[in-house]
Amino acid sequence: MMELTRKGEYAIRGIVYLAGKQTDKVCLLSDIAEAVNVPPTFLAKIFQQFSKIGLVKSYRGTGGGFMLGRPPEQITLLEVVEAVEGPILPNRCVAAPTDCERSCDCNVHPVWQRVQSEVRQVLGGVSLKDLAICK
Amino acid sequence: MMELTRKGEYAIRGIVYLAGKQTDKVCLLSDIAEAVNVPPTFLAKIFQQFSKIGLVKSYRGTGGGFMLGRPPEQITLLEVVEAVEGPILPNRCVAAPTDCERSCDCNVHPVWQRVQSEVRQVLGGVSLKDLAICK
DNA sequence: CCCTAAAAGGATATAAACAGTCTTTTTGGT
DNA sequence: ACCAAAAAGACTGTTTATATCCTTTTAGGG
Ligand code: SF4
Ligand code: SF4
Numbered sequence: 001m002m003e004l005t006r007k008g009e010y011a012i013r014g015i016v017y018l019a020g021k022q023t024d025k026v027c028l029l030s031d032i033a034e035a036v037n038v039p040p041t042f043l044a045k046i047f048q049q050f051s052k053i054g055l056v057k058s059y060r061g062t063g064g065g066f067m068l069g070r071p072p073e074q075i076t077l078l079e080v081v082e083a084v085e086g087p088i089l090p091n092r093c094v095a096a097p098t099d100c101e102r103s104c105d106c107n108v109h110p111v112w113q114r115v116q117s118e119v120r121q122v123l124g125g126v127s128l129k130d131l132a133i134c135k
Numbered sequence: 136m137m138e139l140t141r142k143g144e145y146a147i148r149g150i151v152y153l154a155g156k157q158t159d160k161v162c163l164l165s166d167i168a169e170a171v172n173v174p175p176t177f178l179a180k181i182f183q184q185f186s187k188i189g190l191v192k193s194y195r196g197t198g199g200g201f202m203l204g205r206p207p208e209q210i211t212l213l214e215v216v217e218a219v220e221g222p223i224l225p226n227r228c229v230a231a232p233t234d235c236e237r238s239c240d241c242n243v244h245p246v247w248q249r250v251q252s253e254v255r256q257v258l259g260g261v262s263l264k265d266l267a268i269c270k
Numbered sequence: 271c272c273c274t275a276a277a278a279g280g281a282t283a284t285a286a287a288c289a290g291t292c293t294t295t296t297t298g299g300t
Numbered sequence: 301a302c303c304a305a306a307a308a309g310a311c312t313g314t315t316t317a318t319a320t321c322c323t324t325t326t327a328g329g330g
Binding site: 163164165179180182183186193194195196197198199200201 | 274275276277278279
C-alpha cells in the first residue's frame with residue numbers, strides 16, 4: 001500500500017534532473033524525458049502542472065524549455081509529490097474528520113494523523129538540492 | 136496520496152470491533168458488519184483473508200462466527216493493514232531496488248526507505264488493544 | 271439423518287483511477 | 301511568414317477498487 005504512481009515517480013525524476021542543471025539554463029522537455037527515461041508526452045503533462053504552480057518556469061517557442069522556478073534548496077520533495085499526487089492522506093478522515101461519524105471516539109483516527117505527520121516531515125526535510133546527482 | 140482503500144478501512148473497523156469483545160466469544164459476521172457499518176458481503180471477503188493467516192479464527196455452521204486469533208495486545212495495526220493492503224511500499228524500488236537501474240546512485244531511493252520505515256514504526260507500535268473502544 | 275445456520279469460494283458487474291497517446295492551439299524567435 | 305516548442309484538451313486501453321451474487325462446504329441440533 002501507499003504506493004507512488006508512475007506519474008509521481010516520473011515527476012520527481014524530471015524535476016530532480018532540472019535541479020542538477022545550472023539554474024539559468026532552459027532544458028528541452030524532450031531532452032529531460034530522454035535523460036530520465038520517461039514517455040515525453042506524459043512528462044509534458046506533469047511539467048504543465050508544475051508550471052501552473054510555479055515549481056518550474058516554462059518558455060515557449062524556439063529556444064524554449066523548462067527551468068526550475070526557484071533555487072533547488074527551496075523546493076522540497078513534499079511539494080513536488082503533493083503537486084502531482086495530491087495531499088498526503090493516509091485516510092480520508094484525516095482531511096475531513098466530519099465525514100466519518102465515528103471520528104469523535106475512534107482511536108484509529110489519531111494514528112493516521114500521526115502517519116501523515118511523519119511522512120510529511122520526512123518528505124519535507126529533503127530538498128531538490130539534496131537530491132540532485134551532481135551537487 | 137498514500138490513501139487507505141475502503142477494504143483497508145473496513146478491515147480495521149471489523150477487527151477492532153472483535154478486539155473489543157471478550158476473547159472467547161464468537162461473533163456473527165452479520166452482526167459485526169452491521170455494528171461497524173460495512174457491507175456484509177465485502178466484510179466476509181476480508182475476514183476470509185484474516186482467517187487464512189490466523190489473524191482471526193472462524194467457525195462454521197450453527198453457532199459459528201469469528202473471534203480474534205490472538206490476544207488483542209499481540210496484533211498490531213501494521214499486521215492488519217498489510218494483511219489486506221499488502222506491504223507498505225512508498226515506491227516499488229523499495230521492494231525491488233534491482234527493478235530500477237538508477238537505484239545505485241539515486242538519492243531519492245533512501246528517502247522512500249525512510250518513509251517506509253517511519254510508517255511501519257507508527258503502525259507497528261499500535262495494537263488492537265490500544266484501538267478497541269472498551270478496553 | 272435431515273435441516274438449518276454460517277462461513278468459504280468463485281464468478282460477475284460497475285465504476286474509478288492510472289498510464290499514456292493524439293491533435294490542435296498558442297507563443298516566441300528568426 | 302515560418303518554424304520550434306510548450307499548452308491544452310480530447311481520447312483510449314488497462315488495471316484496480318468496490319462491491320454483489322451464487323454455489324459449496326462445514327457444523328450443530330432435533
Ligand atoms: S473509523 Fe476512525 S479511522 Fe476509520 S474513517 Fe472513521 S475516524 Fe477515520
Ligand atoms: S529513480 Fe530512484 S526513487 Fe525512482 S524508482 Fe529508481 S531508485 Fe527508486
